[in-house]
Amino acid sequence: MFDSLSERLDSVFKKIKGRGRLDEASIEEGLREVRLALLEADVNYKVVKDFTRKVKEKALGKEVLKSLTPGQQVVKIVHEELIELLGGKNVGLELKGKKPYIIMLVGLQGSGKTTSAAKLALFLRRKKFSPLLVPADVYRPAAIEQLQKLASEINIPSFGSSSNMKPVDIALQAREEAIEKGYDILILDTAGRLHIDEVLMNELVEIKQACSPQEILFVADAMTGQDAVNVASRFDELLDITGVILTKMEGDARGGAALSIKSVTGKPIKFIGVGEKLKDLEVFHPDRIASRILGMGDILTLIEKA
Amino acid sequence: SKTKAQLSKQINNLISSSSHFDTNFWEQLEEILIMADVGFNPTLKLIDNLKLRAKEISPGDQEAFKKIFAQELASLFPKPSKKLIALKPEVVLLIGVNGVGKTTTIAKLAYRAQMQGKKVLMVGADTFRAAAIEQLKIWADRVGVGFYSKEHGSDPAAVAYEAMDKALKENFDLVLVDTAGRLHTKVNLMEELSKIKRVLNKKHPGSPHRTILVLDATTGQNALSQVDLFSKSVPIDEIILTKLDGTAKGGVVVGIASEYNIPITFIGLGEKMEDLRPFDGKSFAKALLD
Numbered sequence: 001m002f003d004s005l006s007e008r009l010d011s012v013f014k015k016i017k018g019r020g021r022l023d024e025a026s027i028e029e030g031l032r033e034v035r036l037a038l039l040e041a042d043v044n045y046k047v048v049k050d051f052t053r054k055v056k057e058k059a060l061g062k063e064v065l066k067s068l069t070p071g072q073q074v075v076k077i078v079h080e081e082l083i084e085l086l087g088g089k090n091v092g093l094e095l096k097g098k099k100p101y102i103i104m105l106v107g108l109q110g111s112g113k114t115t116s117a118a119k120l121a122l123f124l125r126r127k128k129f130s131p132l133l134v135p136a137d138v139y140r141p142a143a144i145e146q147l148q149k150l151a152s153e154i155n156i157p158s159f160g161s162s163s164n165m166k167p168v169d170i171a172l173q174a175r176e177e178a179i180e181k182g183y184d185i186l187i188l189d190t191a192g193r194l195h196i197d198e199v200l201m202n203e204l205v206e207i208k209q210a211c212s213p214q215e216i217l218f219v220a221d222a223m224t225g226q227d228a229v230n231v232a233s234r235f236d237e238l239l240d241i242t243g244v245i246l247t248k249m250e251g252d253a254r255g256g257a258a259l260s261i262k263s264v265t266g267k268p269i270k271f272i273g274v275g276e277k278l279k280d281l282e283v284f285h286p287d288r289i290a291s292r293i294l295g296m297g298d299i300l301t302l303i304e305k306a
Numbered sequence: 307s308k309t310k311a312q313l314s315k316q317i318n319n320l321i322s323s324s325s326h327f328d329t330n331f332w333e334q335l336e337e338i339l340i341m342a343d344v345g346f347n348p349t350l351k352l353i354d355n356l357k358l359r360a361k362e363i364s365p366g367d368q369e370a371f372k373k374i375f376a377q378e379l380a381s382l383f384p385k386p387s388k389k390l391i392a393l394k395p396e397v398v399l400l401i402g403v404n405g406v407g408k409t410t411t412i413a414k415l416a417y418r419a420q421m422q423g424k425k426v427l428m429v430g431a432d433t434f435r436a437a438a439i440e441q442l443k444i445w446a447d448r449v450g451v452g453f454y455s456k457e458h459g460s461d462p463a464a465v466a467y468e469a470m471d472k473a474l475k476e477n478f479d480l481v482l483v484d485t486a487g488r489l490h491t492k493v494n495l496m497e498e499l500s501k502i503k504r505v506l507n508k509k510h511p512g513s514p515h516r517t518i519l520v521l522d523a524t525t526g527q528n529a530l531s532q533v534d535l536f537s538k539s540v541p542i543d544e545i546i547l548t549k550l551d552g553t554a555k556g557g558v559v560v561g562i563a564s565e566y567n568i569p570i571t572f573i574g575l576g577e578k579m580e581d582l583r584p585f586d587g588k589s590f591a592k593a594l595l596d
């Protein structure tokens with residue numbers, strides 16, 4: 001269905017073929033198709049509006065490359081603009097200052113924080129760090145056991161949290177233990193919570209203030225719909241997140257949430273989760289997601305070469 | 307909460323500021339519906355119907371409009387049908403993608419059934435995810451119902467089979483089977499679900515009596531693909547929509563209701579075992595506009 005975006009655009013632009021330049025009326029018509037494709041990919045309505053306006057400005061009066069149809073030309077502009085909005089290139093973790101470093105994972109319930117914590121630990125060990133996994137979800141049944149089991153699966157130490165401790169105390173005590181035992185990075189798994197839950201959101205602020213993490217990563221499900229903007233902007237407002245992990249990307253979700261989150265927070269997407277296994281973590285590549293959001297991977301590689 | 311009210315107020319203002327059902331009004335409604343995840347095509351369809359019906363009421367009558375809106379939407383949702391269970395126990399299978407709330411929903415359903423005096427068995431057929439069995443066991447203890455599972459890594463179909471043995475022998479009324487979260491695009495994992503279903507049916511003919519797909523209200527258009535692909539391997543009898551206590555509206559079920567004839571039975575409104583309510587089309591519709 002989505003592979004036909006450039007076909008749909010071609011039929012829109014058939015009328016102007018040979019005219020050489022993209023004029024306002026035809027761009028407008030073409031952008032309607034783009035807008036629809038983005039909405040089908042769950043990009044937020046308002047983000048789509050802003051985005052198509054920008055594309056229009058870029059496309060107006062632009063000469064159509066000889067090797068492309070006008071439809072392809074618009075897709076090319078849309079694609080380039082998407083990549084730019086998504087940040088252009090990959091941004092890695094910024095670990096600076098005094099060791100041990102702290103990475104804190106936050107997000108809605110079930111988004112993939114605990115799994116991503118273990119995945120990150122594995123990733124960082126490959127980069128020669130010695131991580132300590134810290135379960136700080138004292139609410140969800142068996143959340144602590146979950147992280148401890150994942151940790152032992154990959155032979156990475158985990159902190160011995162218990163559910164009657166306060167999350168902020170867990171974080172502080174775990175840091176003590178890290179210093180004592182020479183771990184140089186702590187990965188803090190927090191309980192899932194709603195962005196509108198003031199008590200629990202405040203708990204995160206407290207943890208942040210107590211241990212100043214180098215990275216606060218917002219973990220979001222790739223299948224998230226329009227609400228992604230509300231959630232991400234609230235987490236960012238209160239915590240000033242440093243980046244995003246987008247999980248469950250190996251399925252067929254188009255991942256429009258990536259665009260929504262990036263455009264409302266301005267924070268880079270740093271990793272994507274591509275499976276339930278702990279090796280299933282990849283660094284984020286804006287160009288790939290851009291093709292996916294448009295739903296036209298193969299066609300785009302052709303267009304990009306033009 | 308306060309923040310939720312603030313968010314919804316902005317949206318509500320859009321509608322109540324219009325004094326006529328003009329182009330501007332319909333455009334605003336379109337925006338509200340799309341932002342509630344209803345999806346582009348279902349939104350257009352809905353608006354076409356509403357335009358006709360809006361002629362019945364006086365322009366600018368917001369309350370009358372909301373009423374029509376709620377009626378129109380509620381009529382899309384199929385009513386759940388009561389299945390007669392020939393032979394106890396009733397068996398219910400919960401399926402869905404990762405992290406939507408299957409395990410928690412089992413706790414909620416168990417709590418509800420127990421209040422009705424039923425003898426309930428929770429079955430941990432998620433033998434894959436770390437501490438999934440422990441999670442369900444804690445819930446079984448909290449609710450105070452029966453529990454059966456095997457060690458991590460066992461064959462889920464074998465767990466289901468043996469659990470049925472226990473349920474039949476010990477005279478349980480209701481068996482709730484928890485399965486591992488899985489993406490609908492994974493063919494082998496879909497096959498695993500059909501196997502669980504076959505095994506249950508072999509051991510206890512007619513079961514599972516209900517297969518429930520759990521959907522997360524935060525999910526966007528991908529939910530359509532979930533319904534589509536899950537139902538290809540195991541027919542879905544019901545949908546439960548979780549996490550409606552957030553700001554997500556779960557509007558994608560509007561498109562699901564009009565494309566697939568699957569009733570929504572319950573909604574999840576929190577993380578506790580009490581946080582389950584029967585689905586009501588009209589209140590759901592009203593909440594879309596709030």
Ligand SMILES: Nc1nc2c(ncn2[C@@H]2O[C@H](COP(=O)(O)OP(=O)(O)OP(=O)(O)O)[C@@H](O)[C@H]2O)c(=O)[nH]1
Pocket residue numbers: 107108109110111112113114115116137140143190191192193247248249250272273274275276280404405435487488489
């Ligand atoms: N398919 C897939 N599943 C994932 C991925 N990341 C996590 N999951 C699964 O998603 C479900 C939820 O993951 P968790 O790590 O428990 O999520 P969480 O955010 O810690 O959840 P809470 O602590 O309950 O808020 C589990 O079934 C995970 O196996 C991914 O990239 N792909």
Ligand SMILES: Nc1nc2c(ncn2[C@@H]2O[C@H](COP(=O)(O)OP(=O)(O)OP(=O)(O)O)[C@@H](O)[C@H]2O)c(=O)[nH]1
Pocket residue numbers: 109110140192194402403404405406407408409410411432435438485486487488548549550551552573574575576577581
């Ligand atoms: N706010 C809210 N959270 C919920 C609701 N239902 C479940 N949760 C939370 O969502 C997270 C995931 O719930 P689970 O029941 O573990 O989900 P699951 O589908 O069994 O997950 P997997 O087995 O990993 O696929 C947990 O943190 C739950 O507490 C709900 O209705 N509202």
Ligand SMILES: [Mg+2]
Pocket residue numbers: 113114115137143189190191192
């Ligand atoms: Mg967790």
Ligand SMILES: [Mg+2]
Pocket residue numbers: 408409410432438484485486487
């Ligand atoms: Mg579960």
